[in-house]
Amino acid sequence: MTAPLSRSLAERVVPLPPAARPEPTWDECRVVAHEPVGDRYHRLTLRAPSIADRALAGQFVMITIPESTPSRSVLPRPMAVHRRRPAEGVVEIVYGAGGAGTRALTEVAVGEDLLVTGPLGRGFTLDPGTRRVLVVGRGIGVCSVMGAVEDAVATGVEVVAVTSARTTEALVGPGDLAELGVERVLAVTDEAGDSAVPALRSRLAGELADGPPAQVFVCGSDRLAELCRSLGQEWGARVQVSLEAHMACGLGYCHGCATAATTTGSESPLICADGPVFALPTGGGDR
Amino acid sequence: MTAVTTGPRPVGDPPAGEDARARFFAAAPAPEGGAAPDLRVRLGSLTLRNPVMPASGCFGPELAPLVPTSEIGATVTKTVFARRRGGNPTHRLTETPMGMINSVGIPSLGTDGFVREMLPRYRAMAAPVIVSVGGLAVGEYLTVMDELAGARFDGVEVNVSCPNLEHGGLDIGTDPDAVARVVSGVVARTDVPVLVKLTPMVSSIAEVARAAEEAGATALTVANSFPGMTLDPRTRRPVLGNRVGGVSGPAVKPLALRLTWATAEAVGVPVIGCGGISTVDDALDFLAVGATAVQVGTAHFARPFVMAEIARGLAARCAAADATRLTDYVRTLGET
Secondary structure, three states: OOOOOOHHHHOOOEEOOOOOOOOOEEEEEEEEEEEEEOOOEEEEEEEOHHHHOOOOOOOEEEEOOOOOOOOOOOOOEEEEOOEEEOOOOEEEEEEEOOOHHHHHHOOOOOOOEEEEEEEEOEOOOOOOOOOEEEEEEEOOHHHHHHHHHHHHHHOOOEEEEEEEEOOOOOOOOHHHHHHOOOOEEEEEEOOOOOOOHHHHHHHHHHHOOOOOOOEEEEEOOHHHHHHHHHHHHHHOOEEEEEOOOOOOOOOOOOOOOEOOOOOOOOOOOEOOOOOEEEEOOOOOOOO | OOOOOOOOOOOOOOOOOOOHHHHHHHOOOOOOOOOOOEOOEEEOOEEEOOOEEEOOOOOOHHHOOOOOHHHOOOEEOOOEOOOEEOOOOOOOEEEEOOEEEEOOOOOEEHHHHHHHHHHHHHHOOOOOEEEEEOOOOHHHHHHHHHHHOOOOOOEEEEEOOOOOOOOOOOOHHHOHHHHHHHHHHHHOOOOOOEEEEOOOOOOOHHHHHHHHHHOOOOEEEEOOOEEEEOEEOOOOEEOOOOOEEEEEOHHHHHHHHHHHHHHHHHOOOOEEEEOOOOOHHHHHHHHHOOOOEEEEOOHHHHOOOHHHHHHHHHHHHHHHOOOOEHHHHHHHOOOO
């Protein structure tokens, strides 16, 4: 969740209706696996039973960069809960090592502990009547939607998934989607030349010609969010988007991650507490 | 491949079983009796169970599940303005070397919104409530105080230093006469102790501190975040939507420590040290230079339970030194 926040997208989102969410906790979580994924990401498996057991789809955690690392980072890093495995008491995170803090995080070895606060935020809502859902993720944005895939699969909702990345190596989620039994997966890359919005749009139109999804979940790209909005309008589908932001507290008290605040009147929604998942109005008859 | 074991699950349930948070809460020191050191400090008529409280803006009721508030000295609210404020445009904060910079712009519900929506949530926590009061002019502080009449709280902290607000010019806190007018006006409008949070951006903090003391301040908080600026290396443009903001965190601790020392030398009222405190040793540094209490800000983000950790650390240091009272222990600091 380190990409710059797009104001244009953030200004257009609407908070989802309030919903019950688990009370956050914090834990010293043992690193049980930690390995690079492709050339830019890292997959971190943490022993975090009280988070694995309760995190909702689309929620995130704050990971404190250890004081023992050289970065001396004072801010924890918000990261989507990519996979929940409550039976094993673990969660999986996939993150990009873009800055000093996350680069320091890559040095944390299996067997060490990380301070993790969560689960946090308003996640995705899979509506009761939904029979088919389209999930779209770019890069590590795939992690934010993977919990919704887990829920959909567990409740018999058909999933059509798009994972997009610059290179085949950098694709996040193909293995997870295969593990979850999702068969309709479009893995597209800049490298292969099939990730551009017009190409993806016509592929999706063909792929879903047998019946459009009732809901679309998207994260990780403003262009893909706009594509989902447009498709949602065409299909009459409801679109939810997970936003990214610089954060400090992750809980709402620091007010550091307002979506598009102005200096007058009321504060706009906070990405950490009112989101990170918001409704993206399509301009159709969705909301 | 592992079987799929996830899916929708009940919500609102307490954390399952053991985790570090549960163990930390369960390890709370015994309440009364025994050999627990006396950490109490006095700010005028207000006695705190220990000297550890949050810095305004870096704490909220959202933290209640994560830190045992029965183990902290007080809570301090986000600064309340008379009218509702939206705050500043994004980005509002980012990390800096050994610290962070923010220009949140102090969004506020206005006094009535604060009293209705936020104050009850603060009062539900197990610590005295200090309400931070702000204003863009001398009169606004007094308006907030008038509007707070009838509300229940245990102290006021007058925020005369808002270095990151868009209403530039000199902060009220840089003008000893304006500080005196605000403080005497606030003191006249309440029976609870009045803390004054000074700005670090003055040539003589002693002069402003004395003005606040003479106007009736119960205690002085020293200091606030330090005005700063940071650029995006890719664009050479300011990261913050407001271009400039306040720097906080370990990077500012030596600056705040000097100001705390200088203020404690200049006034007779208690001083509350604030700036880059994240460990018990940081807190002891401020106490050693004359602070009576400390405020913790930025450290909450990485360690949400940090205040209780510091309070427990103070008790442990006293116990290790066979000191029954923190004030006795602090007196021995710096002795060779």
